[in-house]
Amino acid sequence: MSRINCDVINCSHNNERICYANVINVGGKSAHSNSETCCASFLDSLSYSHLTNNVNSPQNSCSSITCNVVTCTHNSNSICRADSIKVNGDNVNLYTETNCLTFKNE
Numbered sequence: 001m002s003r004i005n006c007d008v009i010n011c012s013h014n015n016e017r018i019c020y021a022n023v024i025n026v027g028g029k030s031a032h033s034n035s036e037t038c039c040a041s042f043l044d045s046l047s048y049s050h051l052t053n054n055v056n057s058p059q060n061s062c063s064s065i066t067c068n069v070v071t072c073t074h075n076s077n078s079i080c081r082a083d084s085i086k087v088n089g090d091n092v093n094l095y096t097e098t099n100c101l102t103f104k105n106e
Contacts, residue, residue, distance in 0.1 A: 004062055007088040008098050012043040019062060019087065026067040026080060026100045034103040037069055039087045042095035073104045 004019035013021035021041050028037035065080035074082040082102050089098035 003084040004065070005084065005086045006039075007086070007090075008039070008042060008092050010045045010092060011039075011098075012045045012048040013041065014045075021062055023064045023066065024062055026065065026069055026085075027095075028069045028100070028103070029071075031069050031071055031103060032105055034099045034101050037072075037100040037103045038096050039089075039098040039100065040095050042089075042092060042098050044093065069100070069103060071106055073106050074102065 004021075004024060006014045006017055006019040008014060009017075011019070013019050013024075024039060024041040026037060027040040031037045065082075065085065066078055067075045067080040068078060069075055072080075074080050074085075080102075085100060085102040087098055088101055092098055
């Protein structure tokens, strides 16, 4: 599966800048720039760390990246086909404050 590099340090799925959510969802349906995208799977570690403490390891890596960004060249039938993606966001409180830096407008 694609590697997900994540700079959203306070996400519960983040372990040493790698995302270990079993599925992530990229949002931003008609985005024209990466700032209009987001990682809809973001869970703030202050509220959700108890749910993910035992799954943030390489054997529990992401099995699918779904994407509703129809304007992205990596989107194929709502699945991201990029070899790897990068997600970022500083001082994030809500998933809408994250960005998919791999977004490439058609």
